[in-house]
Every structure is written in structure tokens, then in C-alpha cells.
Amino acid sequence: MRGSDVRSGSLFSYVNLEVRVRRDHPLRVIREIANAALVSLNEDLEALYPRRLGRPSIPPERLLRAMLLQAFYGIRSERQLMERVEFDLLFRWFVGLGVDDPAWDHSSFTTNRDRLLGGEIAAKFLQAVLAQPKVKRLLSSDHFSVDGTLIEAWASIKSFRRKDGRDNDSSGPGRNAERDFHKEKRSNGTHRSTTDPEARLYRKGDGQAAKLCYMGHVLMENRHGLAVDGGISLATGTAERETALQLVASRPGRRRITLGADKAYDVRQFIGDLRRHNVTPHIAIDGHVRITGKPRVTAIDRRTTRHPGYGVSQRCHKRIEEVFGWIKGSAGLARIKLRGRARVDAAFTLGLAAYNLIRLPKLLAPPA
Incomplete structure (x- = not known):
């Protein structure tokens, strides 16, 4: 008998996310280690959120697990990440959201993420993952x-301007006008980026382009x-x-x-x-x-x-x-x-923790 393609709504939902994720899924091992590391960071996370009146923020544990998913799956933006959390049951299970819980607004997620990145939590999380007994023995x-x-x-080479402001810019329509660098000597001593002042103009080797x-x-x-x-x-x-x-x-x-x-x-x-x-x-x-x-x-x-x-x-x-x-x-x-160097450092360090976590399911698997 051919099944019907008609979709009917239901009044109640009885979806158990724990059952929907298969027992041998690699994210189960990763989530277990990440959760144990987050428990050890409870005091550090508490210090970032002073007790006062106001609406509760996004739980930092869920926020960090969502950031790990962004690294695992190469999701390019917070808006796309929130869309994925909205419809993907696996993402909801890993983050800790229920089926009926709404996903966060991407702007709220970004605001709370910046607070987390500014608290040296990424470096402490990396060390907490490595301190887990089953990881430490590896x-x-x-x-x-x-x-x-x-x-x-995240800055254009056009933003690399003289510190004294004496740039000879060509006038042109729009904010992305042409920029003439011909016969202009540029160095980090006399120039800096107006978009990201801490970025430096550098090239890895001879014959390669210099980049911020x-x-x-x-x-x-x-x-x-x-x-x-x-x-x-x-x-x-x-x-x-x-x-x-x-x-x-x-x-x-x-x-x-x-x-x-x-x-x-x-x-x-x-x-x-x-x-x-x-x-x-x-x-x-x-x-x-x-x-x-x-x-x-x-x-x-x-x-x-x-x-x-x-x-x-x-x-x-x-x-x-x-x-x-x-x-x-x-x-x-x-x-x-x-x-900014501090935020870039936090994201890079969290990427190192994500790399370790993505390796651990195979390293911790029992020999065949």
C-alpha cells in the first residue's frame, strides 16, 4: 500500500531527543567530555554573570556547546548556526535544548558570545578538557x-592607512572608493588598519602577498x-x-x-x-x-x-x-x-579545544 504524502499536525509532541541520537554517535563521547570540563569551570562561569536583577542570559554551558558545533560543522555565521539549531534535532540534543524550546536570536547569541570570549574561558576550557582522566592518559x-x-x-587592505591621517585618497563615489597605493611605502610603523588596529601587515615568505x-x-x-x-x-x-x-x-x-x-x-x-x-x-x-x-x-x-x-x-x-x-x-x-587580538585569541583557542574533541572518539574507542 502506498503511503500518503499528506501532512497532518499533532496536538502534542512526544519526541525524546536522547532516543533519536544513536548510541554510537561520536558526539556522545564529545558531549560527555565537554560537560565534565564545563562542570569544572562552574566558578569561572559564575564570575562572568554577577547576581543582579534582570532577565537571565543564555546559559554559558549551552552557549559554549553551540560554539563547538559551529567549529565541528564549519558553520560560517551565527545566523546560520541559529537556523541549524532551530530544525536539527542532533544540534538541539548536543546544546541542551528541548524539542519545544525556541532557538535564540542570532544577535542575542552574538552578544552573549562576546562576553564569554572576553573572560578567558576558551583557554580554561582547553585545559579542562585535557585534564579529564581519560584524556590525560593520552x-x-x-x-x-x-x-x-x-x-x-577581518579587515580590507584598503583600511591600512597612515597613522597621521595624511593619505592621498582618490575621491570616488561610495564608501569603497578606489585606493591608489602606487609608489607609497607602507609599514606597520607608519600605517595601521582603521578596521582592526591590532592586525599587522605581514607576508609569510618572498614572492607572497602581504596581508593584514x-x-x-x-x-x-x-x-x-x-x-x-x-x-x-x-x-x-x-x-x-x-x-x-x-x-x-x-x-x-x-x-x-x-x-x-x-x-x-x-x-x-x-x-x-x-x-x-x-x-x-x-x-x-x-x-x-x-x-x-x-x-x-x-x-x-x-x-x-x-x-x-x-x-x-x-x-x-x-x-x-x-x-x-x-x-x-x-x-x-x-x-x-x-x-581585536583578545577575541581572535579566544576563538582560536576554542578551535584548538574543538580539534582535540573531534579526535577523542577514535582515540578513546576500545581496540577492535
């Missing part, structure tokens, strides 16, 4: 890798390739090495560790600083030939490269590109839609 405490990547700022951007950094443990720390800095030529030292110095304990990195970190001052921090530098050798025809003198010597662990660290270091690839590709942070 981490290496001896072998790490570090690297940096460019995060393009920030620099993202990740410290990864080498056993399973999970991000254990990271953040955003201003884009400068020394930011990668300076932030790497900060990440190493902030680690708990003072036992000797190894640190893998690419040849951009092969600088004598940086290598010396690592050794003073009780870190064995497993840095790739920068042996490029100079213009004079002589090879560059490396700061890595045989006392490091002669050990088999040096080659292992170099192989494991390549996995850090998977972290950057997922954050910039799947999570959509290649060009971040936030302005």
Missing part, C-alpha cells in the same frame, strides 16, 4: 612540537598529536620564536622535554634559550645557501642530531600541520570573522 609529558601559522584578519593578519601558535604533544596549548600574537618576524618560549615556560613542571620545530626556529639565540629552559631542541636544520654561495651556519649540532629521537621528533612534528589544516579549513578560521 598525552605525552616529554615530547612536544611547536609551530605558527597566519590567520587573516595575526599569527596563531600551537604547542602539540607528539604521542597522539593533540594540541596542549596555543594562542594568537601580533604578526612579526620574531613572533613564532617568542611565543614558543612563552608556551614552553608556562608548562607545568620542570622536567626535561624535547621540542620539535621547523627550520624557521633554527636561530642561535632561540636554541640557547631553549636549553636554559631545560628543553632539548629537535629543530630542523636551516642549511640554505646564502647569496655569497656559503651555506648558512646552523645552531643544531651533533650532540642533538646523533640521537634517534631527533628523527622521530621531526617526523612527529609534521602532524602539527593537521591541527592548522583542520582549524583553518573545517572550522573556518583561515580568515577569522572577529576583530
Whole structure:
């Protein structure tokens, strides 16, 4: 018998979201770990919301779970996220909304999100996830890798104007008039973006275009390739090495560790600083030939490269590109839609936590 295509409404709904989500769905493991981490952050979340009269805000736990979904599924805007929460039962279950609960307005969601991003909750959430007992046993405490990547700022190159205001703009209709940069020398010392003043004009290498951007950094443990720390800095030529030292110095304990990195970190001052921090530098050798025809003198010597662990660290270091690839590709942070270093740092750090969570279902699954 052919089924009818006629839709009839019902007076009552008896949908149980817990039943609708299959038992082996990866989000079940992720939600369990995320909820345990949020419980440990209860005091920090309470401090963001002083007790006073007024309407209750969006619960910060639900807000953060919604932000994780935005990273998991690469949802490009808050408006699209709220539309997805409205009709997707899986999203409602993960966030903690009932079937009959209305989704939030996207403007209210954005306002509450900005409060959450400004409270250093992202960094604390990342550490709370890593502190879970079932996650902590996956981490290496001896072998790490570090690297940096460019995060393009949400600002046009046309907004990069002189600080003294003496720009020779061509008059044109509209707010997006033509901008003539011909024969104009631009630098971060004399210019800054009027849209995002903390963004810096930077290019990764010779022959590449200069862009307004920030620099993202990740410290990864080498056993399973999970991000254990990271953040955003201003884009400068020394930011990668300076932030790497900060990440190493902030680690708990003072036992000797190894640190893998690419040849951009092969600088004598940086290598010396690592050794003073009780870190064995497993840095790739920068042996490029100079213009004079002589090879560059490396700061890595045989006392490091002669050990088999040096080659292992170099192989494991390549996995850090998977972290950057997922954050910039799947999570959509290649060009971040936030302005200001603090907010960009919070979104990037939350992206690191989301990357770890998306990896955990397979890492925690029992062997077949």
C-alpha cells in the first residue's frame, strides 16, 4: 500500500531527543567530555554573570556547546548556526535544548558570545578538557612540537592607512572608493588598519602577498598529536620564536622535554634559550645557501642530531600541520570573522579545544 504524502499536525509532541541520537554517535563521547570540563569551570562561569536583577542570559554551558558545533560543522555565521539549531534535532540534543524550546536570536547569541570570549574561558576550557582522566592518559609529558601559522584578519587592505591621517585618497563615489597605493611605502610603523588596529601587515615568505593578519601558535604533544596549548600574537618576524618560549615556560613542571620545530626556529639565540629552559631542541636544520654561495651556519649540532629521537621528533612534528589544516579549513578560521587580538585569541583557542574533541572518539574507542 502506498503511503500518503499528506501532512497532518499533532496536538502534542512526544519526541525524546536522547532516543533519536544513536548510541554510537561520536558526539556522545564529545558531549560527555565537554560537560565534565564545563562542570569544572562552574566558578569561572559564575564570575562572568554577577547576581543582579534582570532577565537571565543564555546559559554559558549551552552557549559554549553551540560554539563547538559551529567549529565541528564549519558553520560560517551565527545566523546560520541559529537556523541549524532551530530544525536539527542532533544540534538541539548536543546544546541542551528541548524539542519545544525556541532557538535564540542570532544577535542575542552574538552578544552573549562576546562576553564569554572576553573572560578567558576558551583557554580554561582547553585545559579542562585535557585534564579529564581519560584524556590525560593520552598525552605525552616529554615530547612536544611547536609551530605558527597566519590567520587573516577581518579587515580590507584598503583600511591600512597612515597613522597621521595624511593619505592621498582618490575621491570616488561610495564608501569603497578606489585606493591608489602606487609608489607609497607602507609599514606597520607608519600605517595601521582603521578596521582592526591590532592586525599587522605581514607576508609569510618572498614572492607572497602581504596581508593584514595575526599569527596563531600551537604547542602539540607528539604521542597522539593533540594540541596542549596555543594562542594568537601580533604578526612579526620574531613572533613564532617568542611565543614558543612563552608556551614552553608556562608548562607545568620542570622536567626535561624535547621540542620539535621547523627550520624557521633554527636561530642561535632561540636554541640557547631553549636549553636554559631545560628543553632539548629537535629543530630542523636551516642549511640554505646564502647569496655569497656559503651555506648558512646552523645552531643544531651533533650532540642533538646523533640521537634517534631527533628523527622521530621531526617526523612527529609534521602532524602539527593537521591541527592548522583542520582549524583553518573545517572550522573556518583561515580568515577569522572577529576583530581585536583578545577575541581572535579566544576563538582560536576554542578551535584548538574543538580539534582535540573531534579526535577523542577514535582515540578513546576500545581496540577492535
